[in-house]
Amino acid sequence: MEKLSLREQVQIFQTAYVRCIDSNMLEQWPDFFAEQCLYSVTTAENFRAGLAAGLMWANTRAMLHDRISALRHANVYERQAYRHILGQSSLIAQDDVQVQCETPFLVARIVQEDVTSLFATGVYHDVFELKGDKLLLRKRIVVCDSSRIDTLLAIPL
Amino acid sequence: MEKLSLREQVQIFQTAYVRCIDSNMLEQWPDFFAEQCLYSVTTAENFRAGLAAGLMWANTRAMLHDRISALRHANVYERQAYRHILGQSSLIAQDDVQVQCETPFLVARIVQEDVTSLFATGVYHDVFELKGDKLLLRKRIVVCDSSRIDTLLAIPL
Amino acid sequence: MEKLSLREQVQIFQTAYVRCIDSNMLEQWPDFFAEQCLYSVTTAENFRAGLAAGLMWANTRAMLHDRISALRHANVYERQAYRHILGQSSLIAQDDVQVQCETPFLVARIVQEDVTSLFATGVYHDVFELKGDKLLLRKRIVVCDSSRIDTLLAIPL
Numbered sequence: 410m411e412k413l414s415l416r417e418q419v420q421i422f423q424t425a426y427v428r429c430i431d432s433n434m435l436e437q438w439p440d441f442f443a444e445q446c447l448y449s450v451t452t453a454e455n456f457r458a459g460l461a462a463g464l465m466w467a468n469t470r471a472m473l474h475d476r477i478s479a480l481r482h483a484n485v486y487e488r489q490a491y492r493h494i495l496g497q498s499s500l501i502a503q504d505d506v507q508v509q510c511e512t513p514f515l516v517a518r519i520v521q522e523d524v525t526s527l528f529a530t531g532v533y534h535d536v537f538e539l540k541g542d543k544l545l546l547r548k549r550i551v552v553c554d555s556s557r558i559d560t561l562l563a564i565p566l
Numbered sequence: 567m568e569k570l571s572l573r574e575q576v577q578i579f580q581t582a583y584v585r586c587i588d589s590n591m592l593e594q595w596p597d598f599f600a601e602q603c604l605y606s607v608t609t610a611e612n613f614r615a616g617l618a619a620g621l622m623w624a625n626t627r628a629m630l631h632d633r634i635s636a637l638r639h640a641n642v643y644e645r646q647a648y649r650h651i652l653g654q655s656s657l658i659a660q661d662d663v664q665v666q667c668e669t670p671f672l673v674a675r676i677v678q679e680d681v682t683s684l685f686a687t688g689v690y691h692d693v694f695e696l697k698g699d700k701l702l703l704r705k706r707i708v709v710c711d712s713s714r715i716d717t718l719l720a721i722p723l
Numbered sequence: 724m725e726k727l728s729l730r731e732q733v734q735i736f737q738t739a740y741v742r743c744i745d746s747n748m749l750e751q752w753p754d755f756f757a758e759q760c761l762y763s764v765t766t767a768e769n770f771r772a773g774l775a776a777g778l779m780w781a782n783t784r785a786m787l788h789d790r791i792s793a794l795r796h797a798n799v800y801e802r803q804a805y806r807h808i809l810g811q812s813s814l815i816a817q818d819d820v821q822v823q824c825e826t827p828f829l830v831a832r833i834v835q836e837d838v839t840s841l842f843a844t845g846v847y848h849d850v851f852e853l854k855g856d857k858l859l860l861r862k863r864i865v866v867c868d869s870s871r872i873d874t875l876l877a878i879p880l
Contacts, residue, residue: 530806
């Protein structure tokens, strides 16, 4: 059994996270988060200005589950899909119980019978909770580069 | 000499595979496959429906060589090029002789004197054959997210 | 403390390099280069033809600093930003003092109040100088796939 470095553990986590979304296994998405967590989607402009309010916000895993239920009910996922391509993660800070990372992302949006487009680019600003060899997101701020992000977006980033 | 994990071996393979295509070293492309193999390009819609027929299909390395010869004869590569950007590979299953992986991809198409476009996104569904420290593709199903993929595509994905 | 392979060191370097640019920490960008270095941006067409002249060229770290000063003075960065997504690096050759690599890149350009576009794709052709566990770029030729690259580009790639 290979012994994984923290860097590798983070990469494997990020890979599994985007595979979950892009494979439409959205019901499993909240399991990447700690029960008490912060998930927020914002713009680089707001993030730099220190504005907390984002396009999307949740602070418990239960809220993330509610979000997916609403999304399934609205049937949004049937007409479109995402494809995330991530860059490597930068480990910014770490101690025995948590690690802070930044990971660049690019998301393409696939709409059936339409052309595939560059939907969003940006950075995940993450704080992971370390529990043995398991990682959980304590905090994920999805900072989108553009301010022209679709505010009706429903699928998690 | 560094000892590589299976995960690293797969990453190195994938990196070499797309470098081969994007550097126009297409004659070396079939060498990434086992002699008896399956290479297929299909859409997510067909893949979910379990339809075997794809946009492109081959089941021997010799067929892959034929494909490249035809492509060179048609001179397709002169006017366009691809740039693959891959995400990290997910190891889905493995035993002593093979490993099953999924790897997300994004391909940009560069046409000289024209604007670069987002050509395709999707996932490689792979089965690798393990021979010592060498990997060979026993099976690669290229599942494109969009159904609007150019069916005249000639360059391997 | 984890012991990093050369491959991992290169990946960490590349990740830090693009994070520096995309986070607008441009004053730190020259520090990724050796004092005597070659930084050049060119097209695949010119690169294949062996043409040295590129869209941008510098052969000392001091010239790179000058470039950033000019850029800050022109205030270019206020209106746009880049997002680099890199593929894995291929180690082409190495000895005790240097390593030669190729790394594919995709750059999105974010212009506020406008749509995000696919700005450039290509390959970094690098020669790194090894100094203990520290890497420095002795040479980076940024080879852009398309010949239609914006020649007024100011932000480093």
